[in-house]
Amino acid sequence: xxxxxxxxxxxxxxxxxxxxxxxxxxxxxxxxxxxxxxxxxxxxxxxxxxxxxxxxxxxxxxxxxxxxxxxxxxxxxxxxxxxxxxxxxxxxxxxxxxxxxxxxxxxxxxxxxxxxxxxxxxxxxxxxxxxxxxxxxxxxxxxxxxxxxxxxxxxxxxxxxxxxxxxxxxxxxxxxxxxxxxxxxxxxxxxxxxxxxxxxxxxxxxxxxxxxxxxxxxxxxxxxxxxxxxxxxxxxxxxxxxxxxxxxxxxxxxxxxxxxxxxxxxxxxxxxxxxxxxxxxxxxxxxxxxxxxxxxxxxxxxxxxxxxxxxxxxxxxxxxxxxxxxxxxxxxxx
Amino acid sequence: xxxxxxxxxxxxxxxxxxxxxxxxxxxxxxxxxxxxxxxxxxxxxxxxxxxxxxxxxxxxxxxxxxxxxxxxxxxxxxxxxxxxxxxxxxxxxxxxxxxxxxxxxxxxxxxxxxxxxxxxxxxxxxxxxxxxxxxxxxxxxxxxxxxxxxxxxxxxxxxxxxxxxxxxxxxxxxxxxxxxxxxxxxxxxxxxxxxxxxxxxxxxxxxxxxxxxxxxxxxxxxxxxxxxxxxxxxxxxxxxxxxxxxxxxxxxxxxxxxxxxxxxxxxxxxxxxxxxxxxxxxxxxxxxxxxxxxxxxxxxxxxxxx
Numbered sequence: 001x002x003x004x005x006x007x008x009x010x011x012x013x014x015x016x017x018x019x020x021x022x023x024x025x026x027x028x029x030x031x032x033x034x035x036x037x038x039x040x041x042x043x044x045x046x047x048x049x050x051x052x053x054x055x056x057x058x059x060x061x062x063x064x065x066x067x068x069x070x071x072x073x074x075x076x077x078x079x080x081x082x083x084x085x086x087x088x089x090x091x092x093x094x095x096x097x098x099x100x101x102x103x104x105x106x107x108x109x110x111x112x113x114x115x116x117x118x119x120x121x122x123x124x125x126x127x128x129x130x131x132x133x134x135x136x137x138x139x140x141x142x143x144x145x146x147x148x149x150x151x152x153x154x155x156x157x158x159x160x161x162x163x164x165x166x167x168x169x170x171x172x173x174x175x176x177x178x179x180x181x182x183x184x185x186x187x188x189x190x191x192x193x194x195x196x197x198x199x200x201x202x203x204x205x206x207x208x209x210x211x212x213x214x215x216x217x218x219x220x221x222x223x224x225x226x227x228x229x230x231x232x233x234x235x236x237x238x239x240x241x242x243x244x245x246x247x248x249x250x251x252x253x254x255x256x257x258x259x260x261x262x263x264x265x266x267x268x269x270x271x272x273x274x275x276x277x278x279x280x281x282x283x284x285x286x287x288x289x290x291x292x293x294x295x296x297x298x299x300x301x302x303x304x305x306x307x308x309x310x311x312x313x314x315x316x317x318x319x320x321x322x323x324x325x326x327x328x329x330x331x332x333x334x
Numbered sequence: 335x336x337x338x339x340x341x342x343x344x345x346x347x348x349x350x351x352x353x354x355x356x357x358x359x360x361x362x363x364x365x366x367x368x369x370x371x372x373x374x375x376x377x378x379x380x381x382x383x384x385x386x387x388x389x390x391x392x393x394x395x396x397x398x399x400x401x402x403x404x405x406x407x408x409x410x411x412x413x414x415x416x417x418x419x420x421x422x423x424x425x426x427x428x429x430x431x432x433x434x435x436x437x438x439x440x441x442x443x444x445x446x447x448x449x450x451x452x453x454x455x456x457x458x459x460x461x462x463x464x465x466x467x468x469x470x471x472x473x474x475x476x477x478x479x480x481x482x483x484x485x486x487x488x489x490x491x492x493x494x495x496x497x498x499x500x501x502x503x504x505x506x507x508x509x510x511x512x513x514x515x516x517x518x519x520x521x522x523x524x525x526x527x528x529x530x531x532x533x534x535x536x537x538x539x540x541x542x543x544x545x546x547x548x549x550x551x552x553x554x555x556x557x558x559x560x561x562x563x564x565x566x567x568x569x570x571x572x573x574x575x576x577x578x579x580x581x582x583x584x585x586x587x588x589x590x591x592x593x594x595x596x597x598x599x600x601x602x603x604x605x606x607x608x609x610x611x612x613x614x615x616x617x618x619x620x621x622x623x624x625x626x627x628x629x630x631x632x633x634x635x636x637x638x639x640x
Contacts, residue, residue, distance in 0.1 A: 032464075033462065033464035033465070035458075035542075035543040035544070036458045036462040036464040037464065038544075039454040039457060039458035039544075040454070040455050040458045040459070040470060042451040042455070043451055043452070043455040043470075043474075043514060043515075043518060044470070046451060046510060046511070046514065047473065047511065047514075047515070050507055050508070050510070050511050051477055051480065051485070051511050053492070054488035054489050054492060055480075055484065055485070055488070057491065057492065058484050058485065058488040061487060061488060061491075071491070072491070072495075129379075130379075130380070130383055133376050133379055133380055134380070136376060138373070138380075140377075144380045144383075144384055146623075147384035147387055147388055148380075148383055148384055148387050149387075150388060150391060151387050151390075151391075152568075153568070153618060153622035154391055154615045154619065155571050155572040155589070155590070155614065155618060156572045156574075157572060157574055157589070157593060157594075158391075158394070158593070158611040158614055158615050159390050159391065159394075161593060161607060161611060162390040162391065162393060162608075162611065163390055164597075165393070165394070165397065165604055165608070166389075166390060166393060170407050171407070172393060204386070204387075204390070208387075258478065258516075261478050261479045262478070264479075264481075265479070265480075265481045265482070267482055267574065267575050268574040268575070268590075271574060271575070272574065272594070275597075285481075285483075286481050286482060286483055289481070290482065290483055290486070293483065293487050294486070294579055301487045301491075304483055304486075304487050305483070305484060305488065307481075307483050308482075308483035308484025308485070308486075308487075311483060311484065312479060312484050315479035315481075316476065316479065319475065319476070
């Protein structure tokens with residue numbers, strides 16, 4: 001599997017040696033690489049136009065006091081021009097250090113970090129456990145796999161509504177708890193249980209992806225390694241510790257990173273589980289930002305976008321540290 | 335088609351007489367076999383996990399058969415009066431088919447455009463090293479990190495300026511931004527598993543890089559494309575935030591928005607919601623069933639190669 005990549009990097013090592021002038025380099029590069037550029041052009045254009053441009057515009061919005069009252073809008077046939085004005089870094093200052101910054105930003109930030117860590121840890125451990133079981137020679141393996149992947153196949157918004165019914169005050173979960181004489185938490189009203197429920201539902205939704213990816217990773221581990229380990233008398237635990245885990249390293253580092261990014265930005269589950277306005281304390285930063293921008297009147301576009309910029313910066317910083325850490329441990333598959 | 339690369343040949347461990355002797359003394363099971371207790375535990379674990387995976391969907395189906403909107407509070411009563419009345423109501427008296435149409439247009443549009451665009455990019459980054467390669471990979475990853483909050487406001491402004499609010503195109507375009515980068519990663523991993531010799535053979539026979547790509551590689555990459563298509567499809571079907579914000583006309587709602595209308599603040603018609611949800615889950619599950627055989631191999635390729 002490394003053959004493909006080695007060959008490609010070999011090519012690259014070759015064209016690095018001479019370093020002609022800039023114009024010549026561009027010309028050479030164009031001749032040599034125009035196929036590549038033609039092939040990536042659609043993505044570059046798409047991302048540039050529908051991500052890059054809005055991003056720049058969004059960055060500008062965060063420096064203004066734009067809201068739904070002073071933005072450009074059309075009422076009937078009248079078009080009203082935008083009247084918002086530039087206010088510098090006021091929004092950021094307000095969000096991070098303003099008088100209500102703890103209630104609005106920092107408390108949500110702490111909860112978001114906890115939510116991400118808890119969810120990804122649960123996703124990974126449960127996913128790995130199931131993948132290990134599915135990787136055994138076992139009767140009905142395909143059937144189990146189909147069942148276990150189901151949460152991923154059904155759209156999230158469908159299953160989240162189902163969870164909402166089950167978690168409702170006298171829903172089936174509490175009825176079961178009642179019949180077992182266990183306490184019946186107010187899943188969707190009490191802050192602690194709201195958070196608990198959110199993590200539970202997200203875990204349920206996220207495990208199949210982890211499980212499938214890790215199962216693929218397990219299947220790509222060379223079976224002769226296990227044979228060799230067995231020859232050396234390694235116990236099951238030692239095989240897991242010294243063959244399975246190292247063999248999963250590259251797939252793990254990728255899915256954990258994706259899991260962290262996706263969970264940090266997970267919108268649908270929290271938004272649908274508690275409704276657009278419910279559970280203010282269980283909102284993570286993304287849903288909170290959405291609430292600021294679209295869930296209240298007047299809509300505060302500038303602050304919402306500023307939250308977005310903050311979120312993106314947090315993730316970008318995190319990702320680059322993560323990459324540095326991976327590189328140091330030589331675990332990067334890119 | 336097998337996607338696993340031929341196993342690397344490891345220098346074999348010399349089989350010394352001691353090793354053979356040791357394995358003879360201890361009556362070990364063959365690899366992959368285990369005692370009855372282990373098998374029972376494993377089956378038990380998998381059964382419990384499957385039940386947990388299945389429960390919310392099964393529960394939804396059960397509730398959809400009960401005729402009253404408060405049935406979820408006393409499920410015992412449903413058993414006596416199972417009926418499909420919710421389904422006929424949803425199909426006849428709601429905008430179900432409008433929603434179905436919108437969802438399909440958006441999801442299939444995203445799938446076709448997204449997979450095509452991602453495939454060429456995945457191929458380019460798999461086979462070619464060009465200046466800007468590293469930054470492209472970085473950008474592809476970073477777009478995964480874009481919180482909706484940063485794009486949704488400016489997008490809303492831009493789209494209303496150019497009159498795209500409340501059109502299918504707005505959603506297709508937006509879904510592509512999230513689906514394409516990840517699909518490109520997935521497909522890069524998949525293309526990496528296709529031997530380079532095939533490209534070289536194609537080139538020797540006089541095909542251009544585009545010809546190699548379209549005539550040789552794409553047909554070979556079908557399983558990978560299926561996974562990417564599936565990913566695009568479910569991403570588009572499941573998109574909530576933009577669909578909720580950008581679709582104003584209720585005949586253009588996608589399912590993700592339409593379903594929310596059953597449980598608005600003042601009236602919660604859980605029975606209709608459940609029936610609709612089941613109707614939505616069925617086609618998606620069928621589609622899923624069709625591609626599931628390719629899922630593991632496709633995800634692996636994407637996963638292990640990053």
